Amino acid sequence: MIYLQLFWEFFKIGLFAVGGGMATIPFLEHLSESSGWYPLSFITDMIAISESTPGPIGINMATYVGYNVGGLPGGFIATLGVVVPSIAIVTIVSRYMEKFSGNRLMDNAFYGLRPAVIGLILVAGLTVVQTSFFHVYQLADFARLGEVLDWRKLVLFVLMFFAIRKFNKHPIFYIAVAAVIGIVFQF
């Protein structure tokens, strides 16, 4: 029963992959070897497609594998498999968070967690900057920083940043404008 198997395999990934979408890749490599559902080379395509489409990367990968293994229901079931552990775990954690809200120990833990998560998100953002503003394959050559940096992107970044701060429009608006600019100026 392929659907049951799909659900179970992706349920395990949802249960054990800690750290977001990219953390699912080692699991998908293992699944390729153990199930024979898709070749290892398929994973590279999958990452490229996941990164070029909206939605959390981990979910995109589950849908893509599921679809290729079991068609439309396969994609749906694999995605459901990844999500079910999240729903269970977060529900349990939420209960405890609400129960202990106002508790000194818990407040103090969050006192440490909030600046930490700002740091983590900042670094995640910097990784995007690194891959999108610089031509990374040349980055070893720091003396030619002017050549490896994509100046047009830097200009767009600065313009976007000030527009966001000044006009407070919906993020979707800026994303749409950026997509059009990217196409017109061939980013």
Add this chain to the structure above:
Amino acid sequence: MSDLEQKNDSLLRLYLTFFKMGMVTFGGGYAMLPILEREVVEKYRWADKEKVLDYYAVSQGLPGIIAVNVAVFIGYHRKKVPGGIAAALGVVSPCILIITLIAACLQNFQNNPYVQHALGGISVCVCALIASTLLGLWKKSVKDVTGFVIFLVVAALSLLTEISPILIVIAAAIAGILIREVQRRRKA
């Protein structure tokens, strides 16, 4: 509760709001933060900025996809288990539709030059949105020198080492507890 408020708080509203977010989030869970703030904090006032950040922090340390974990947190916060399910399904539904469409009919979608150029622009925009959101969150999360030090240490560890974010998150929570406890005892 007025009709309008009730409507805003329904399961369908949760589902549709997270559907919208799933559709315009390019990248990992962190890329969802700006739009999450806009919809959940500013528009519907389902949770305040600090709460959303707390959910992010805990989601980093839990198994599963971060964006889905955050969605379940907010859904559960509003409407208990059905809310968590509605929000999770909302955030994954666009993926199922879009990926299925691409896998079924658009071979080589990711190599299309228009897609590539559009994504080049979008990734810059996502960086600017995150930068702006972080600036807004800064005051609420980094409240004193100790907070600033925690921020610096975490940023350095995450940038320069391969230490897993789970360990970093757990260490930060323990550091918060220890530091506050020492501060409290000194005052007493």
